[in-house]
Amino acid sequence: MTRVKICGLTRGGDVNAAVSAGADAIGFVFAAGSKRLLEPARAAQLVGLVPAFVARVGLFLDQDAEEVARVLDQVPLTLLQFHGTEDGAYCRQFGLPYIKAVSVGSGHASEPDTAQLMERNEAEFSDAAALLLDSHEPGGLGGTGQVFDWTRIGRSRLPLILAGGLTVENVSDAVRRVKPWAVDVSSGVEDAPGIKNADAMQRFIKEAKREY
Numbered sequence: 001m002t003r004v005k006i007c008g009l010t011r012g013g014d015v016n017a018a019v020s021a022g023a024d025a026i027g028f029v030f031a032a033g034s035k036r037l038l039e040p041a042r043a044a045q046l047v048g049l050v051p052a053f054v055a056r057v058g059l060f061l062d063q064d065a066e067e068v069a070r071v072l073d074q075v076p077l078t079l080l081q082f083h084g085t086e087d088g089a090y091c092r093q094f095g096l097p098y099i100k101a102v103s104v105g106s107g108h109a110s111e112p113d114t115a116q117l118m119e120r121n122e123a124e125f126s127d128a129a130a131l132l133l134d135s136h137e138p139g140g141l142g143g144t145g146q147v148f149d150w151t152r153i154g155r156s157r158l159p160l161i162l163a164g165g166l167t168v169e170n171v172s173d174a175v176r177r178v179k180p181w182a183v184d185v186s187s188g189v190e191d192a193p194g195i196k197n198a199d200a201m202q203r204f205i206k207e208a209k210r211e212y
Contacts, residue, residue, distance in 0.1 A: 002175050003182035004208045005057060005161070006201055008036035010194035015049045017198035022205045024182070026050050027081065030071050031061035035193035036186070040074040047075055055079050057099070062086065068094060079129065088124045097129040099161065104133050104148045114152040122157050130181060131156065135164030150178050168200055172207040183208050 006018040007027030018026055028043045029036040038046070047056050058077040060068055062084030071077075072094060080098040082091050091098045102121050104114065121131055135148040147165030159181035162174055167188040175183065187193070189200040 001211065002180065002208050004205050005055070005182060005184040006186075006189065006196070007057070007059065007184055008034075008186040008190075008194055009046060009196060010036055010038060010042075011196070012046060012049055014196040014198070014201075015046050017196065018201050019049075019051060019054055021198070021202040022209065023054065023201070025055035025057050025079065027057040027059055027184070027186070028075070028077075029059045030068075031059060031063065031083065033061075034059075040071050043071075043075045047077070057081050059083060060086075065090065065093060072096075081132065083134075088127070091125065092127060099130050099132050100125040100128050101132040101134055101163075104135065104152060104164075115154050118154055118156055125158070128158055130159040130161050132161040132163055132184060133180075134184075150174060153178055166204075168203045168207055171204055172210050175208055175210070 003024040005025035005027055006023045008029050009015050009018065009026055015026060028038050028046065030038060050056050056077050057079045058071060058075065059081045060083070077096065080094060080096050081101065082098060083101040091100060100121065102117065125131065133153060135146040147170070161182045161184050162178050162180040163184040165188065166174060166183055166185045171183060185204055189196055189204050191197050
Protein backbone atom coordinates (compact mmCIF):
# COMPACT_ATOMS: atom_id res chain seq x y z
CA MET A 1 0.00 0.00 0.00
CA THR A 2 1.30 3.44 -0.91
CA ARG A 3 2.39 5.67 1.96
CA VAL A 4 1.24 9.29 2.15
CA LYS A 5 3.02 12.38 3.43
CA ILE A 6 1.06 15.60 3.99
CA CYS A 7 3.53 18.48 3.90
CA GLY A 8 3.52 22.14 4.89
CA LEU A 9 1.26 21.98 7.91
CA THR A 10 1.00 25.09 10.07
CA ARG A 11 -2.07 24.53 12.28
CA GLY A 12 -2.79 22.04 15.04
CA GLY A 13 -6.24 21.21 13.73
CA ASP A 14 -4.75 20.31 10.36
CA VAL A 15 -2.17 18.03 11.98
CA ASN A 16 -4.92 16.21 13.85
CA ALA A 17 -7.04 15.94 10.71
CA ALA A 18 -4.14 14.55 8.67
CA VAL A 19 -3.33 11.95 11.31
CA SER A 20 -6.99 10.95 11.67
CA ALA A 21 -7.22 10.57 7.88
CA GLY A 22 -4.36 8.06 7.92
CA ALA A 23 -1.28 10.08 6.93
CA ASP A 24 1.96 8.13 7.34
CA ALA A 25 4.11 11.26 7.62
CA ILE A 26 3.59 14.92 8.48
CA GLY A 27 5.90 17.56 6.99
CA PHE A 28 7.00 20.86 8.50
CA VAL A 29 8.83 23.52 6.49
CA PHE A 30 11.86 25.37 7.87
CA ALA A 31 13.14 26.90 4.62
CA ALA A 32 13.24 30.69 4.43
CA GLY A 33 10.98 32.17 1.78
CA SER A 34 8.32 29.50 2.04
CA LYS A 35 4.73 30.58 2.64
CA ARG A 36 4.53 27.57 4.96
CA LEU A 37 7.60 28.47 7.04
CA LEU A 38 7.47 27.60 10.74
CA GLU A 39 9.54 28.92 13.61
CA PRO A 40 11.03 26.07 15.65
CA ALA A 41 8.98 26.86 18.75
CA ARG A 42 5.72 26.62 16.82
CA ALA A 43 6.89 23.50 15.01
CA ALA A 44 7.68 21.85 18.34
CA GLN A 45 4.10 22.45 19.44
CA LEU A 46 2.74 20.87 16.26
CA VAL A 47 5.14 17.92 16.39
CA GLY A 48 3.84 17.24 19.88
CA LEU A 49 0.47 16.41 18.32
CA VAL A 50 1.90 13.67 16.08
CA PRO A 51 1.45 10.20 17.60
CA ALA A 52 3.79 7.22 17.52
CA PHE A 53 4.44 5.55 14.16
CA VAL A 54 3.68 8.70 12.15
CA ALA A 55 6.90 10.23 10.78
CA ARG A 56 7.75 13.83 11.66
CA VAL A 57 9.56 15.31 8.68
CA GLY A 58 11.47 18.60 8.49
CA LEU A 59 12.01 20.25 5.10
CA PHE A 60 15.18 22.31 4.55
CA LEU A 61 16.70 24.13 1.60
CA ASP A 62 20.43 24.94 1.35
CA GLN A 63 20.65 26.02 4.99
CA ASP A 64 23.75 26.23 7.15
CA ALA A 65 24.29 23.02 9.08
CA GLU A 66 24.23 25.07 12.28
CA GLU A 67 20.72 26.27 11.46
CA VAL A 68 19.48 22.74 10.88
CA ALA A 69 21.11 21.66 14.14
CA ARG A 70 19.36 24.49 16.00
CA VAL A 71 16.01 23.30 14.67
CA LEU A 72 16.78 19.73 15.73
CA ASP A 73 17.67 20.93 19.22
CA GLN A 74 14.12 22.25 19.57
CA VAL A 75 12.01 20.02 17.34
CA PRO A 76 12.04 16.19 17.70
CA LEU A 77 11.97 15.30 14.01
CA THR A 78 12.38 11.71 12.85
CA LEU A 79 13.20 12.32 9.17
CA LEU A 80 14.88 15.14 7.22
CA GLN A 81 14.04 16.26 3.69
CA PHE A 82 16.51 18.33 1.66
CA HIS A 83 15.37 20.30 -1.40
CA GLY A 84 18.49 22.24 -2.36
CA THR A 85 21.94 21.57 -3.73
CA GLU A 86 23.05 19.67 -0.62
CA ASP A 87 25.47 16.81 -1.23
CA GLY A 88 25.42 13.41 0.42
CA ALA A 89 27.94 14.31 3.11
CA TYR A 90 25.85 17.29 4.16
CA CYS A 91 22.62 15.28 4.31
CA ARG A 92 23.99 12.47 6.43
CA GLN A 93 25.85 14.57 9.02
CA PHE A 94 22.77 15.02 11.26
CA GLY A 95 22.44 11.37 12.21
CA LEU A 96 18.82 11.02 11.04
CA PRO A 97 17.32 9.25 8.03
CA TYR A 98 16.91 11.66 5.12
CA ILE A 99 15.06 12.16 1.85
CA LYS A 100 16.69 13.98 -1.06
CA ALA A 101 14.43 15.87 -3.45
CA VAL A 102 15.25 15.65 -7.15
CA SER A 103 13.88 18.07 -9.72
CA VAL A 104 12.73 16.01 -12.69
CA GLY A 105 11.91 19.09 -14.77
CA SER A 106 9.81 19.43 -17.88
CA GLY A 107 11.70 17.19 -20.27
CA HIS A 108 13.19 19.95 -22.42
CA ALA A 109 16.20 18.95 -24.49
CA SER A 110 18.40 21.27 -22.43
CA GLU A 111 17.68 19.31 -19.25
CA PRO A 112 19.58 16.21 -18.07
CA ASP A 113 18.39 12.83 -19.27
CA THR A 114 16.18 11.34 -16.55
CA ALA A 115 18.08 8.03 -16.46
CA GLN A 116 21.38 9.85 -15.99
CA LEU A 117 19.79 12.13 -13.41
CA MET A 118 18.53 9.17 -11.39
CA GLU A 119 21.82 7.31 -11.65
CA ARG A 120 23.77 10.34 -10.45
CA ASN A 121 21.48 10.92 -7.48
CA GLU A 122 21.39 7.24 -6.51
CA ALA A 123 25.17 7.28 -6.35
CA GLU A 124 25.48 10.55 -4.42
CA PHE A 125 22.66 9.73 -1.98
CA SER A 126 23.04 5.96 -1.81
CA ASP A 127 22.16 5.91 1.90
CA ALA A 128 19.03 8.07 1.54
CA ALA A 129 15.77 6.69 2.89
CA ALA A 130 14.21 7.71 -0.44
CA LEU A 131 14.48 10.05 -3.41
CA LEU A 132 11.60 12.48 -3.84
CA LEU A 133 10.76 13.31 -7.46
CA ASP A 134 9.16 16.72 -7.93
CA SER A 135 8.41 19.26 -10.63
CA HIS A 136 10.01 22.20 -8.83
CA GLU A 137 12.97 24.09 -10.25
CA PRO A 138 16.36 22.78 -9.10
CA GLY A 139 16.91 24.06 -5.57
CA GLY A 140 13.23 24.98 -5.23
CA LEU A 141 10.80 24.11 -2.48
CA GLY A 142 8.10 22.33 -4.40
CA GLY A 143 4.46 22.97 -3.58
CA THR A 144 4.03 24.54 -7.02
CA GLY A 145 1.04 22.42 -7.99
CA GLN A 146 2.71 21.50 -11.28
CA VAL A 147 2.67 17.93 -12.61
CA PHE A 148 5.64 16.55 -14.54
CA ASP A 149 5.64 13.77 -17.13
CA TRP A 150 5.46 10.57 -15.08
CA THR A 151 6.57 8.47 -18.05
CA ARG A 152 10.05 9.97 -17.61
CA ILE A 153 10.51 8.08 -14.34
CA GLY A 154 12.69 5.01 -14.69
CA ARG A 155 13.65 2.26 -12.32
CA SER A 156 15.47 3.11 -9.12
CA ARG A 157 17.47 1.21 -6.53
CA LEU A 158 16.10 3.55 -3.87
CA PRO A 159 12.48 3.96 -2.76
CA LEU A 160 10.77 6.73 -4.73
CA ILE A 161 8.41 9.35 -3.39
CA LEU A 162 6.27 11.05 -6.02
CA ALA A 163 5.37 14.73 -5.60
CA GLY A 164 4.41 17.63 -7.84
CA GLY A 165 0.87 18.65 -8.62
CA LEU A 166 -0.82 15.67 -6.98
CA THR A 167 -4.51 16.10 -6.16
CA VAL A 168 -7.52 14.06 -5.15
CA GLU A 169 -8.36 13.80 -8.84
CA ASN A 170 -5.03 12.43 -10.12
CA VAL A 171 -3.29 10.64 -7.25
CA SER A 172 -4.86 7.23 -7.87
CA ASP A 173 -3.76 7.38 -11.51
CA ALA A 174 -0.28 8.44 -10.41
CA VAL A 175 -0.01 5.54 -7.99
CA ARG A 176 -1.26 3.04 -10.56
CA ARG A 177 1.16 4.24 -13.25
CA VAL A 178 4.30 5.03 -11.24
CA LYS A 179 3.92 2.61 -8.31
CA PRO A 180 5.92 4.82 -5.92
CA TRP A 181 6.82 3.88 -2.38
CA ALA A 182 4.99 7.00 -1.24
CA VAL A 183 3.34 10.20 -2.43
CA ASP A 184 3.84 13.69 -1.03
CA VAL A 185 1.22 16.45 -1.23
CA SER A 186 1.01 20.04 -0.05
CA SER A 187 -0.83 22.51 -2.28
CA GLY A 188 -3.14 19.77 -3.61
CA VAL A 189 -4.99 19.57 -0.29
CA GLU A 190 -4.97 23.26 0.64
CA ASP A 191 -7.43 26.13 0.69
CA ALA A 192 -4.45 28.51 0.87
CA PRO A 193 -0.70 28.03 1.48
CA GLY A 194 -0.33 26.27 4.83
CA ILE A 195 -4.11 26.06 5.34
CA LYS A 196 -5.18 22.47 4.74
CA ASN A 197 -8.63 21.21 3.84
CA ALA A 198 -9.59 18.28 6.08
CA ASP A 199 -11.98 16.76 3.56
CA ALA A 200 -9.40 17.00 0.77
CA MET A 201 -6.76 15.31 2.94
CA GLN A 202 -9.13 12.49 3.78
CA ARG A 203 -10.12 11.94 0.16
CA PHE A 204 -6.53 12.21 -1.08
CA ILE A 205 -5.29 9.56 1.35
CA LYS A 206 -8.19 7.27 0.49
CA GLU A 207 -7.40 7.56 -3.24
CA ALA A 208 -3.66 7.12 -2.74
CA LYS A 209 -4.12 3.96 -0.71
CA ARG A 210 -6.71 2.42 -3.01
CA GLU A 211 -5.75 -1.16 -3.89
CA TYR A 212 -5.51 -2.25 -7.53
